[in-house]
Amino acid sequence: MKIILKQVILFNPYQNLNEKNDLLIENGIIKKIGNISTDEFNSAKVFDFENKYCVPGLFDMHVHLREPGREDEETVETGSNAAAAGGFTGVACMPNTNPAIDSAEIVRYIKEKSSNHLVDVYPIGAATLDRKGEALSPMYELFEAGAVAFSDDGNAIKTAAILRHVMEYSKMFDAPIIEHCEDESLANGAMNEGLTSTILGLPAIPKIAEDLIVMRDIMMAEFTGARVHIAHISSKNSVELVRQAKKKNIKVTAEVTPHHFTLTEEALKNYDTNFKMSPPLRTREDVDAIIEGLKDGTIDCIASDHAPHSIEEKEMEFIFAPNGIIGLETQLGLALTELVHKKHLNFSQLIEKLSINPRKILNLPIPLIKENEKANLTIIDPDLIWTVDVSKFKSKSKNSPFDKRILKGKSLAVINKGKMFFEDKFFDIM
Amino acid sequence: MSLSSRHLLGLYGVPKDDIQLILDTATTFREVLERPIKKVPTLQGKTIVNLFYENSTRTRISFELAQKRLSADTINFTTSTSSTKKGETFKDTVRNIEAMKVDMIVVRHQSAGVPQFLTRITKANIINAGDGLHEHPTQALLDMYSIREKFGELKGLNVCIVGDIAHSRVAMSNIFGLKTMGANVSVCGPSTMIPMGIESLGVKVINNIDKAIAENDVLNVLRIQLERDAGRRIPSTREYHNYFGITSERIEKNNKNIVILHPGPINRGVELSSEVADGPYQIILDQVTNGVAIRMAVLYLLGTMVN
Numbered sequence: 001m002k003i004i005l006k007q008v009i010l011f012n013p014y015q016n017l018n019e020k021n022d023l024l025i026e027n028g029i030i031k032k033i034g035n036i037s038t039d040e041f042n043s044a045k046v047f048d049f050e051n052k053y054c055v056p057g058l059f060d061m062h063v064h065l066r067e068p069g070r071e072d073e074e075t076v077e078t079g080s081n082a083a084a085a086g087g088f089t090g091v092a093c094m095p096n097t098n099p100a101i102d103s104a105e106i107v108r109y110i111k112e113k114s115s116n117h118l119v120d121v122y123p124i125g126a127a128t129l130d131r132k133g134e135a136l137s138p139m140y141e142l143f144e145a146g147a148v149a150f151s152d153d154g155n156a157i158k159t160a161a162i163l164r165h166v167m168e169y170s171k172m173f174d175a176p177i178i179e180h181c182e183d184e185s186l187a188n189g190a191m192n193e194g195l196t197s198t199i200l201g202l203p204a205i206p207k208i209a210e211d212l213i214v215m216r217d218i219m220m221a222e223f224t225g226a227r228v229h230i231a232h233i234s235s236k237n238s239v240e241l242v243r244q245a246k247k248k249n250i251k252v253t254a255e256v257t258p259h260h261f262t263l264t265e266e267a268l269k270n271y272d273t274n275f276k277m278s279p280p281l282r283t284r285e286d287v288d289a290i291i292e293g294l295k296d297g298t299i300d301c302i303a304s305d306h307a308p309h310s311i312e313e314k315e316m317e318f319i320f321a322p323n324g325i326i327g328l329e330t331q332l333g334l335a336l337t338e339l340v341h342k343k344h345l346n347f348s349q350l351i352e353k354l355s356i357n358p359r360k361i362l363n364l365p366i367p368l369i370k371e372n373e374k375a376n377l378t379i380i381d382p383d384l385i386w387t388v389d390v391s392k393f394k395s396k397s398k399n400s401p402f403d404k405r406i407l408k409g410k411s412l413a414v415i416n417k418g419k420m421f422f423e424d425k426f427f428d429i430m
Numbered sequence: 431m432s433l434s435s436r437h438l439l440g441l442y443g444v445p446k447d448d449i450q451l452i453l454d455t456a457t458t459f460r461e462v463l464e465r466p467i468k469k470v471p472t473l474q475g476k477t478i479v480n481l482f483y484e485n486s487t488r489t490r491i492s493f494e495l496a497q498k499r500l501s502a503d504t505i506n507f508t509t510s511t512s513s514t515k516k517g518e519t520f521k522d523t524v525r526n527i528e529a530m531k532v533d534m535i536v537v538r539h540q541s542a543g544v545p546q547f548l549t550r551i552t553k554a555n556i557i558n559a560g561d562g563l564h565e566h567p568t569q570a571l572l573d574m575y576s577i578r579e580k581f582g583e584l585k586g587l588n589v590c591i592v593g594d595i596a597h598s599r600v601a602m603s604n605i606f607g608l609k610t611m612g613a614n615v616s617v618c619g620p621s622t623m624i625p626m627g628i629e630s631l632g633v634k635v636i637n638n639i640d641k642a643i644a645e646n647d648v649l650n651v652l653r654i655q656l657e658r659d660a661g662r663r664i665p666s667t668r669e670y671h672n673y674f675g676i677t678s679e680r681i682e683k684n685n686k687n688i689v690i691l692h693p694g695p696i697n698r699g700v701e702l703s704s705e706v707a708d709g710p711y712q713i714i715l716d717q718v719t720n721g722v723a724i725r726m727a728v729l730y731l732l733g734t735m736v737n
Contacts, residue, residue, distance in 0.1 A: 195627025199442060201542040201564025201599055204626075271543025317520055317541035319562065 001429050002026045002044035003420070004036060008054040008379065012369045013348040014356050023054065025375045027430050028418030033371060045429075047422070049379050049412065055351050056367035057089025057376040057416055060328060061358035062153075062178075062231055062255060062303035065091075065121070067113065068106065069098025074308035074396045076110055079328070080119040081394035082306070084421040086328040087378045087411025090120035091306075092362060095131065096154040102126040102137040104145035111146050118419040118426060122148040122362065127166045127177060133158025136165055143173045148362040151178035153231060154278075156213045158184075160220065167226035176227040176253070176361055181213035181238065182279060190319050192265045192280040200268060202318065207235040207286070210279055214238040218245040218252055229361055230254040232305050234279040236289035243298040253361050254293070255303040258327060258334035259401065261290050267401065273314045273321035274401040277305075291344050294353065301357040302350075304331045308397030326395050329388075330402045336382050336409025347382065379413040386410050433731050437556040439545045440565030441607040449607060453575050455727035456720070462499070463723055473502035473733045477532045481524070482508045482559070483539040488694060488718070489559050489569070493536050496725035502733070505532070520544075521551055528552045534733060537561070555732045560599055569693055570603030572724040574611065576717045577648055580689055585612035590642045592618045592674065593652030593701055594663070596625040600693050604650060605633055618642035619674060622663035639674050643684040650691040651676055651701050667700045677703040681711055691717060 005023040010033065024032040024040060032040075065079040074082075076093075083091050093110065095101030101110070107123045114121035125147035129135045131154065139150055150170060156179055157163040163177075170177055186209035191197050193204030214230055218241060221228040230242060233254045245252045259277065264284055267275045275281060293299040307324025314321055335354065339345040345353070355378070359366050367376035388405045390398040413422040418430040433448050441449070462470055478497050482490055490506070497504040507527065527535075534555040537545055542562030549556050560566040578584055589608055595601045595617045608615045609632055616634035617624060624635055636642045642649065654670060664670045681688055690702070690712040698704045706712060 193626055195630050198596075198602070198625040198627050198631075201562050201602060203563065206626075271546045312519055315519070315521055317539060317547065318543040319541040 002040065003429050004041060004044045004046045005054060005379070006046055006048050007050035008052055010369050011053050011055050011347070011351065013352055014056065014366050015368060015370070017369055020051070025415065025429065028375055030369065030371055030373050030375050047413070052412060053347070053380040053382060054369065055378050055380060056355045056369065057414060058087045058332065058354045058378045058411070059090040059358045060088050060304050060306065060331065061092045061301065061362060063091045063093050063306040063328060064096065064308065064324070065093040065110070066308055067097065068109065073310050076113040076121060077117065078394060078396040079306070079308070080114055080117045080121060082326070082328040083119045084414050084426070085394045086330070087332045087380065087414060088119065088328060089376050089378060089414050089416040090122065090359070090364070092122045092124050092148055094151060094153040095124050095126040100126045100131050101142070101147070102129050102131070104138065104141045107142055107145040107147050118414065118416050118421055120416065122146065122364070124149045124151050124153070124178060126150070127152050127157055128162060131155065133162055136162070136169060139166070139169055140173065143175055147175070148364065149176045149178050149229070151180070151231070153178060153180045155184060156180055156182055160216060163217070163220055164224060167220055167224040167228070171224065171226050174227070174363065176229045178229045178231050179213065179217050180231050181210045181217065183209045183212045189280070190276060191268055192282050194265070194283065196265045196268065200271070202268070205280055207237065207282065210235045211237045211241065214241050218242070218250055221252055222248070222250045225251070227251040227253070232257045232260060232279060232303070233290065233293070233299060234260045234282050234286060236286045239289045239293040239298055243293065243296070246298060253300045254298065255301045256290050256294065256299050257303060257305045258331050258338070259325060261287055261294070262334055262338050263401070271318045272401065273316060273318055274325055274399055276318065276321055276323055277325055278323035291339070294339065295344055300361065301353045302331065302335055303358065304328050308395055309399045311398060314399045324399070326393070326397050326400050329393050329395065330400060330407070332380070332411055333386070333388070333407030333409050334402070337407045340382065341408050375415045377415045378411055380409065381412050382409045384408070384410045432735055436732060436735055437545070437549055438567050438728055438732065439549070439556065439558050441567045441570055441603045441610070442565065444606070444610065446610050449571070449574070449610060452571055452724065452727050452731060453578060455731060456575050456723040459726040459730070460720065460723040463719065469499055469501060471501045472730055473497070473500040476502045476534065476733050478502045478504050478534045478536065478729070479527055479532045480504060480506045481527070481535050481537045482506070483510065484560070485510070486538055486560070489538065492718070492721045493559060493725050496722050496729055499722070500726055500729055500733070502729070524548060524552055528554060534729070555735070557728060557732065562599065563597055564599050565603045566599040567603045567607070568721070568725055568728060569600050570607045571728070572717055572721040573604055573650055573691055573693070574607055575720045575724055576691060576713055577689070579716070579720070580713060581647065584608065587613045587648060588616070588646040589613050589648045589650065590616045590618050590636065590646040591650045591652065592639070592642060592676070594623040594654060595619055595628065596623050597655065598652050601652060605631060616642065616646065620664055620670070639676070640680060640684050643676070643680055643688055646688065648689045648691065649676065653693065653695065654697055654700050667697070671700050675701060675703060676706050678705045678709060681706065689713060694718070
């Protein structure tokens with residue numbers, strides 16, 4: 001089947017591409033850019049995306065799909081649907097499932113579940129068995145089965161000794177170690193520590209709980225020569241630690257979530273558990289430092305930390321409610337609204353952080369907008385104004401703090417693996 | 431005159447006029463408590479649930495007595511969070527209780543924010559009887575009432591709260607209420623027990639107990655709650671007593687006019703020596719009596735509001 005994207009702005013900073021043209025896709029392959037004949041127009045399904053942006057498919061390197069174990073909250077399929085609806089053609093999913101992704105069977109199980117979906121799903125393997133921080137997981141085997149990185153996400157890798165071995169071992173196949181940076185002994189709390197936690201009377205987590213582990217991990221990466229990726233960075237000092245480490249050419253990369261560059265701890269004033277996350281929302285000065293880090297490249301990418309939780313689990317007394325929010329369907333809108341429209345980043349930097357850099361970190365090929373390449377694309381209207389409505393989300397869970405928020409910028413369609421998602425529907429374009 | 435809110439969730443941000451009204455109303459009820467017949471028909475026909483998810487004897491009894499003195503019908507629901515955590519959700523429990531047509535809920539819970547949560551899921555008036563480390567407004571009101579009774583007014587008084595400020599909802603409610611009423615508030619305790627950012631609330635931090643006694647008119651001495659993590663913040667209760675305990679010698683050396691409050695229950699020999707706990711400087715049992723009057727005032731003002 002032939003489809004034509006009419007008069008789109010073909011935009012890929014990785015290729016230095018920025019031109020308005022027609023794009024012909026045949027059976028999932030980019031066949032022609034421009035010079036499309038009237039006959040071809042007549043025989044193809046034409047999408048009028050004039051002046052909308054066509055970029056390499058967006059990629060979210062930090063999501064929780066909850067399968068296996070908590071299929072009531074999300075599955076590989078519903079999470080992938082949410083990804084497509086949010087403009088993503090690829091995700092990497094965290095191993096804190098039940099059982100954890102610490103065997104090749106589970107890596108294959110997840111890949112199998114996603115094989116027929118538009119969205120590419122890349123499992124991240126547990127760094128240690130059952131994420132307990134005691135013994136190495138079969139990392140090589142997981143890698144060969146398709147794991148693209150390793151993490152004990154939910155927690156930092158428990159001890160420096162096991163971290164050392166995880167890092168040394170990962171070098172054999174150049175996979176990054178993704179760290180959830182929080183010192184467990186300091187992280188027994190429900191929000192950031194400071195004046196606001198004093199007023200709200202919630203048990204609190206000091207920023208140094210994050211900074212200490214970021215520092216440990218950077219030093220261990222330097223010592224072992226391995227690659228470390230700092231997940232959901234949230235504190236000002238941690239941004240500075242990553243900046244200095246990069247200057248010393250230590251192999252460190254970092255991501256930030258939309259909630260950590262959009263919200264502050266002030267949002268907790270009504271004890272709404274949809275603002276409870278780990279690491280917790282911080283202060284204005286942290287948000288400013290994060291934006292600075294995004295601008296100067298200290299922070300390489302944006303990832304959602306999409307963490308589905310059931311309504312009954314979230315609608316609970318604050319200290320008992322689980323951490324985390326869903327983010328796949330609001331991520332692009334928040335990034336455009338908060339970063340691009342507020343002129344912190346230009347559109348090209350945004351696409352690097354939402355599509356190109358995460359794939360580079362995970363050693364995945366970058367989709368090219370070029371004849372005879374597979375079409376792996378996201379169509380974006382950066383100026384579309386829309387209102388978030390969680391009841392329309394594809395995700396099985398609804399725990400978003402952004403319901404009813406007005407955002408500027410949205411994905412209109414995604415194309416990958418011979419499939420397209422447009423106007424709320426999936427269809428084959430083979 | 432009526433209160434500006436139909437709930438009492440805390441004293442943070444509560445206007446001066448509201449606090450004044452509660453204290454003045456309590457004066458009236460305090461007189462009622464001295465009569466041979468201590469009951470008034472004010473809340474007849476109103477149903478109040480005491481929803482206690484955390485152990486409490488005195489606060490619950492004080493509320494219950496206040497409710498009975500006002501002729502309200504009361505139900506006690508007492509449970510520990512650990513037993514409900516795995517069964518029915520908190521929301522379901524509350525919805526069930528509300529379906530029995532209750533007008534007011536007095537709630538104590540180990541999680542901060544539960545009273546706010548209740549205002550979102552029920553229509554009843556909510557009174558916070560202590561939530562996590564957040565607030566315990568009726569305790570602070572009865573403390574303020576007792577201080578006012580002693581000094582005539584709160585404005586300009588120097589009040590120091592002593593103990594584990596970081597883990598005390600009583601301290602926070604006192605700070606908010608006293609500041610609003612124009613008192614000069616300081617805190618004194620080991621530095622591991624002073625919460626972050628407390629100075630930004632206009633509160634002075636004193637690290638020396640002799641200085642705290644010398645500089646203040648009132649000390650509100652908190653219970654050292656070893657069951658609440660205090661054990662990791664101080665080496666021992668012995669060391670605490672040696673450096674922060676209030677003793678007769680310290681009072682006599684520094685300030686014989688000091689007035690000592692304590693929300694109870696007292697750890698004798700830890701935050702107060704027995705001599706001080708029973709001595710002439712303290713007004714601890716007045717606080718208990720005033721507590722009933724304050725709770726009557728709050729229940730009355732909220733219970734008779736036109737919603």
